Protein backbone atom coordinates (compact mmCIF):
# COMPACT_ATOMS: atom_id res chain seq x y z
CA UNK A 1 0.00 0.00 0.00
CA UNK A 2 1.14 3.57 -0.54
CA UNK A 3 2.72 5.12 2.51
CA UNK A 4 0.23 6.96 4.71
CA UNK A 5 2.74 9.59 5.68
CA UNK A 6 3.55 10.93 2.27
CA UNK A 7 6.82 12.70 1.82
CA UNK A 8 8.20 14.68 -1.07
CA UNK A 9 10.15 12.29 -3.24
CA UNK A 10 10.80 14.55 -6.26
CA UNK A 11 11.09 18.30 -6.15
CA UNK A 12 12.28 20.69 -8.80
CA UNK A 13 12.72 24.43 -8.46
CA UNK A 14 13.07 26.90 -11.31
CA UNK A 15 14.27 24.22 -13.70
CA UNK A 16 15.41 25.54 -17.09
CA UNK A 17 16.64 23.63 -20.10
CA UNK A 18 17.48 24.75 -23.60
CA UNK A 19 18.86 22.55 -26.39
CA UNK A 20 21.13 23.86 -29.10
CA UNK A 21 21.26 22.73 -32.69
CA UNK A 22 24.20 24.60 -34.13
CA UNK A 23 23.53 28.21 -33.22
CA UNK A 24 19.77 27.81 -32.80
CA UNK A 25 18.39 27.53 -29.28
CA UNK A 26 15.42 25.22 -28.65
CA UNK A 27 14.08 26.07 -25.22
CA UNK A 28 12.45 23.04 -23.59
CA UNK A 29 11.72 23.97 -19.96
CA UNK A 30 11.09 27.38 -18.41
CA UNK A 31 11.41 27.45 -14.65
CA UNK A 32 9.58 24.23 -13.73
CA UNK A 33 8.52 23.90 -10.08
CA UNK A 34 7.37 20.35 -9.44
CA UNK A 35 6.58 18.41 -6.29
CA UNK A 36 5.76 14.71 -6.26
CA UNK A 37 4.86 12.88 -3.06
CA UNK A 38 5.93 9.31 -2.46
CA UNK A 39 3.33 6.78 -3.60
CA UNK A 40 1.74 9.11 -6.16
CA UNK A 41 0.77 8.00 -9.67
CA UNK A 42 1.36 11.20 -11.59
CA UNK A 43 0.91 11.72 -15.30
CA UNK A 44 2.68 14.51 -17.19
CA UNK A 45 0.49 15.50 -20.11
CA UNK A 46 1.08 17.92 -22.95
CA UNK A 47 1.34 17.98 -26.68
CA UNK A 48 4.43 16.89 -28.55
CA UNK A 49 7.37 19.15 -27.79
CA UNK A 50 5.93 20.50 -24.54
CA UNK A 51 8.93 19.26 -22.53
CA UNK A 52 7.66 16.02 -20.95
CA UNK A 53 10.64 13.82 -21.89
CA UNK A 54 13.11 16.55 -21.00
CA UNK A 55 11.62 16.87 -17.53
CA UNK A 56 11.61 13.09 -16.99
CA UNK A 57 15.19 12.81 -18.23
CA UNK A 58 16.43 15.53 -15.90
CA UNK A 59 14.62 14.09 -12.89
CA UNK A 60 16.00 10.67 -13.83
CA UNK A 61 19.55 11.98 -14.04
CA UNK A 62 19.82 11.20 -17.75
CA UNK A 63 20.26 14.83 -18.73
CA UNK A 64 21.58 18.00 -17.17
CA UNK A 65 19.67 21.26 -16.70
CA UNK A 66 20.86 24.79 -17.44
CA UNK A 67 19.56 26.23 -14.21
CA UNK A 68 17.54 25.29 -11.13
CA UNK A 69 17.37 22.39 -8.72
CA UNK A 70 16.14 18.82 -8.96
CA UNK A 71 15.96 16.98 -5.68
CA UNK A 72 15.22 13.27 -5.87
CA UNK A 73 14.84 11.45 -2.55
CA UNK A 74 16.33 14.52 -0.90
CA UNK A 75 19.48 14.50 -3.05
CA UNK A 76 20.31 17.14 -5.63
CA UNK A 77 20.71 14.97 -8.71
CA UNK A 78 22.10 17.88 -10.75
CA UNK A 79 25.05 18.28 -8.43
CA UNK A 80 26.14 14.64 -8.67
CA UNK A 81 29.10 13.56 -10.75
CA UNK A 82 28.53 11.01 -13.52
CA UNK A 83 29.40 7.87 -11.58
CA UNK A 84 27.49 9.00 -8.48
CA UNK A 85 24.46 9.71 -10.66
CA UNK A 86 24.70 6.30 -12.33
CA UNK A 87 24.82 4.58 -8.94
CA UNK A 88 21.93 6.69 -7.65
CA UNK A 89 19.81 5.83 -10.69
CA UNK A 90 20.54 2.15 -10.38
CA UNK A 91 19.60 2.11 -6.70
CA UNK A 92 16.52 4.30 -6.79
CA UNK A 93 14.97 4.80 -10.22
CA UNK A 94 13.44 2.41 -12.74
CA UNK A 95 12.87 3.53 -16.33
CA UNK A 96 10.26 2.45 -18.86
CA UNK A 97 10.67 3.88 -22.36
CA UNK A 98 8.31 4.15 -25.30
CA UNK A 99 10.53 1.87 -27.42
CA UNK A 100 10.99 -0.74 -24.63
CA UNK A 101 14.82 -0.54 -24.97
CA UNK A 102 15.38 -4.25 -24.35
CA UNK A 103 18.64 -5.99 -25.28
CA UNK A 104 17.78 -7.97 -28.41
CA UNK A 105 20.18 -10.85 -27.92
CA UNK A 106 19.06 -11.59 -24.34
CA UNK A 107 15.94 -13.47 -23.25
CA UNK A 108 13.25 -11.66 -21.26
CA UNK A 109 14.57 -13.02 -17.95
CA UNK A 110 18.17 -12.19 -18.88
CA UNK A 111 17.09 -8.65 -19.74
CA UNK A 112 15.54 -8.28 -16.30
CA UNK A 113 18.39 -10.07 -14.51
CA UNK A 114 20.97 -7.85 -16.19
CA UNK A 115 20.11 -4.76 -14.11
CA UNK A 116 20.34 -6.83 -10.90
CA UNK A 117 23.79 -8.01 -11.95
CA UNK A 118 24.73 -4.37 -12.51
CA UNK A 119 23.77 -3.84 -8.88
CA UNK A 120 26.34 -6.49 -7.93
CA UNK A 121 24.02 -9.45 -7.39
CA UNK A 122 25.11 -12.92 -8.52
CA UNK A 123 23.78 -14.31 -11.80
CA UNK A 124 21.74 -16.97 -9.98
CA UNK A 125 20.12 -14.50 -7.59
CA UNK A 126 19.49 -12.06 -10.46
CA UNK A 127 17.71 -14.73 -12.52
CA UNK A 128 15.54 -15.63 -9.52
CA UNK A 129 14.59 -11.98 -9.05
CA UNK A 130 13.86 -11.77 -12.79
CA UNK A 131 11.54 -14.79 -12.60
CA UNK A 132 9.70 -13.22 -9.70
CA UNK A 133 9.08 -9.92 -11.50
CA UNK A 134 8.15 -11.55 -14.79
CA UNK A 135 5.47 -13.45 -12.87
CA UNK A 136 4.34 -10.22 -11.21
CA UNK A 137 3.76 -8.64 -14.62
CA UNK A 138 1.96 -11.81 -15.74
CA UNK A 139 4.45 -13.08 -18.31
CA UNK A 140 6.39 -15.55 -16.16
CA UNK A 141 5.83 -18.24 -18.81
CA UNK A 142 7.61 -16.14 -21.47
CA UNK A 143 10.91 -15.65 -19.68
CA UNK A 144 12.95 -17.67 -22.19
CA UNK A 145 11.83 -15.73 -25.24
CA UNK A 146 13.92 -12.99 -26.81
CA UNK A 147 12.28 -9.57 -27.40
CA UNK A 148 11.69 -10.31 -31.11
CA UNK A 149 9.63 -13.34 -30.05
CA UNK A 150 7.29 -11.20 -27.94
CA UNK A 151 4.44 -8.81 -28.77
CA UNK A 152 4.82 -5.07 -28.08
CA UNK A 153 2.68 -5.35 -24.95
CA UNK A 154 4.71 -8.31 -23.69
CA UNK A 155 7.97 -6.46 -24.37
CA UNK A 156 6.71 -3.48 -22.42
CA UNK A 157 5.84 -5.82 -19.52
CA UNK A 158 9.43 -7.08 -19.61
CA UNK A 159 10.53 -3.43 -19.44
CA UNK A 160 8.27 -2.86 -16.42
CA UNK A 161 9.66 -6.01 -14.75
CA UNK A 162 13.19 -4.75 -15.45
CA UNK A 163 12.31 -1.35 -13.98
CA UNK A 164 10.98 -3.01 -10.81
CA UNK A 165 13.72 -5.60 -10.41
CA UNK A 166 16.11 -3.21 -8.70
CA UNK A 167 13.44 -2.37 -6.11
CA UNK A 168 13.34 1.33 -7.03
CA UNK A 169 11.44 3.98 -5.10
CA UNK A 170 10.48 5.72 -8.33
CA UNK A 171 9.48 4.57 -11.80
CA UNK A 172 9.78 7.08 -14.63
CA UNK A 173 7.87 6.02 -17.73
CA UNK A 174 8.12 7.99 -20.97
CA UNK A 175 5.08 7.39 -23.20
CA UNK A 176 4.88 3.73 -22.14
CA UNK A 177 1.74 3.00 -24.17
CA UNK A 178 2.65 4.95 -27.30
CA UNK A 179 3.58 1.87 -29.35
CA UNK A 180 0.72 -0.29 -28.09
CA UNK A 181 -2.83 -0.71 -29.32
CA UNK A 182 -5.43 0.81 -27.02
CA UNK A 183 -6.49 -2.46 -25.32
CA UNK A 184 -2.89 -3.54 -24.64
CA UNK A 185 -2.08 -0.02 -23.48
CA UNK A 186 -5.03 -0.07 -21.06
CA UNK A 187 -3.91 -3.41 -19.63
CA UNK A 188 -0.40 -2.09 -19.16
CA UNK A 189 -1.55 0.99 -17.35
CA UNK A 190 -3.87 -1.06 -15.11
CA UNK A 191 -0.87 -3.22 -14.27
CA UNK A 192 1.20 -0.15 -13.40
CA UNK A 193 -1.63 1.18 -11.23
CA UNK A 194 -1.83 -2.15 -9.42
CA UNK A 195 1.92 -2.17 -8.82
CA UNK A 196 1.72 1.41 -7.55
CA UNK A 197 -1.04 0.45 -5.11
CA UNK A 198 0.51 -2.82 -3.97
CA UNK A 199 4.13 -1.75 -3.74
CA UNK A 200 3.78 1.97 -3.02
CA UNK A 201 6.30 2.72 -5.79
CA UNK A 202 5.97 6.29 -7.05
CA UNK A 203 5.15 6.55 -10.77
CA UNK A 204 5.81 9.60 -12.92
CA UNK A 205 4.56 8.94 -16.43
CA UNK A 206 4.58 11.14 -19.52
CA UNK A 207 1.74 10.47 -21.92
CA UNK A 208 -0.67 11.76 -24.55
CA UNK A 209 -2.86 8.69 -24.05
CA UNK A 210 -6.35 9.55 -22.66
CA UNK A 211 -6.48 6.18 -20.81
CA UNK A 212 -3.21 6.94 -19.05
CA UNK A 213 -4.38 10.45 -18.13
CA UNK A 214 -7.61 8.95 -16.82
CA UNK A 215 -5.64 6.63 -14.53
CA UNK A 216 -3.60 9.44 -12.96
CA UNK A 217 -3.94 10.23 -9.29
CA UNK A 218 -2.76 13.67 -10.38
CA UNK A 219 -2.34 15.21 -13.81
CA UNK A 220 0.35 17.81 -14.47
CA UNK A 221 -0.10 19.79 -17.67
CA UNK A 222 2.91 21.01 -19.61
CA UNK A 223 2.63 23.53 -22.40
CA UNK A 224 5.68 24.89 -24.24
CA UNK A 225 7.92 24.15 -21.29
CA UNK A 226 5.63 25.67 -18.65
CA UNK A 227 3.34 23.96 -16.14
CA UNK A 228 -0.18 25.25 -16.74
CA UNK A 229 -3.41 24.85 -14.79
CA UNK A 230 -5.55 24.49 -17.86
CA UNK A 231 -4.93 24.02 -21.57
CA UNK A 232 -6.54 27.42 -22.18
CA UNK A 233 -3.95 29.15 -20.06
CA UNK A 234 -1.65 31.22 -22.21
CA UNK A 235 1.97 30.28 -21.67
CA UNK A 236 4.37 33.09 -21.15
CA UNK A 237 6.56 33.55 -24.21
CA UNK A 238 10.23 32.78 -23.57
CA UNK A 239 10.97 36.50 -23.42
CA UNK A 240 14.35 35.95 -21.99
CA UNK A 241 16.01 33.17 -23.89
CA UNK A 242 19.23 34.82 -22.83
CA UNK A 243 18.32 33.81 -19.27
CA UNK A 244 16.92 30.40 -20.21
CA UNK A 245 19.99 29.55 -22.22
CA UNK A 246 22.89 30.94 -20.22
CA UNK A 247 26.05 31.84 -22.08
CA UNK A 248 28.10 29.12 -20.42
CA UNK A 249 25.75 26.42 -21.76
CA UNK A 250 25.84 27.60 -25.35
CA UNK A 251 27.91 25.88 -28.00
CA UNK A 252 31.40 27.29 -28.38
CA UNK A 253 30.64 28.89 -31.77
CA UNK A 254 27.62 30.63 -30.27
CA UNK A 255 29.61 31.85 -27.25
CA UNK A 256 32.15 33.34 -29.65
CA UNK A 257 29.42 35.00 -31.69
CA UNK A 258 27.85 36.39 -28.53
CA UNK A 259 31.22 37.61 -27.32
CA UNK A 260 31.77 39.61 -30.51
CA UNK A 261 28.19 40.71 -31.02
CA UNK A 262 25.86 40.14 -28.06
CA UNK A 263 23.14 42.32 -29.59
CA UNK A 264 22.87 40.16 -32.72
CA UNK A 265 22.57 36.97 -30.66
CA UNK A 266 19.82 38.48 -28.50
CA UNK A 267 17.90 39.61 -31.60
CA UNK A 268 18.26 36.19 -33.19
CA UNK A 269 16.95 34.52 -30.02
CA UNK A 270 14.06 36.94 -29.67
CA UNK A 271 13.04 36.19 -33.26
CA UNK A 272 13.27 32.47 -32.58
CA UNK A 273 11.16 32.82 -29.42
CA UNK A 274 8.53 34.90 -31.17
CA UNK A 275 8.24 32.51 -34.11
CA UNK A 276 7.80 29.52 -31.79
CA UNK A 277 4.86 31.19 -30.11
CA UNK A 278 3.23 33.07 -32.95
Ligand SMILES: Nc1ncnc2c1ncn2[C@@H]1O[C@H](COP(=O)(O)OP(=O)(O)OP(=O)(O)O)[C@@H](O)[C@H]1O
Nearest residue numbers: 019020026027028047048049050051052053054055
Ligand atom coordinates in the same frame (compact mmCIF):
# COMPACT_ATOMS: atom_id res chain seq x y z
N1 LIG B 1 18.17 16.61 -28.41
C1 LIG B 1 17.47 17.70 -28.72
N2 LIG B 1 17.99 18.64 -29.54
C2 LIG B 1 17.29 19.75 -29.84
N3 LIG B 1 16.06 20.02 -29.38
C3 LIG B 1 15.49 19.12 -28.58
C4 LIG B 1 16.16 17.91 -28.20
N4 LIG B 1 15.35 17.21 -27.37
C5 LIG B 1 14.23 17.95 -27.25
N5 LIG B 1 14.32 19.09 -27.96
C6 LIG B 1 13.32 20.16 -28.05
O1 LIG B 1 12.90 20.47 -26.74
C7 LIG B 1 11.49 20.67 -26.68
C8 LIG B 1 10.88 19.68 -25.70
O2 LIG B 1 11.08 18.36 -26.20
P1 LIG B 1 10.60 17.06 -25.41
O3 LIG B 1 11.10 15.88 -26.15
O4 LIG B 1 10.96 17.19 -23.99
O5 LIG B 1 9.01 17.18 -25.56
P2 LIG B 1 7.90 16.06 -25.32
O6 LIG B 1 6.74 16.77 -24.69
O7 LIG B 1 8.45 14.91 -24.59
O8 LIG B 1 7.54 15.65 -26.81
P3 LIG B 1 6.98 14.22 -27.34
O9 LIG B 1 5.61 14.06 -26.75
O10 LIG B 1 6.94 14.41 -28.83
O11 LIG B 1 7.95 13.16 -26.91
C9 LIG B 1 10.99 20.51 -28.12
O12 LIG B 1 10.90 21.78 -28.70
C10 LIG B 1 12.07 19.69 -28.79
O13 LIG B 1 12.15 19.96 -30.16
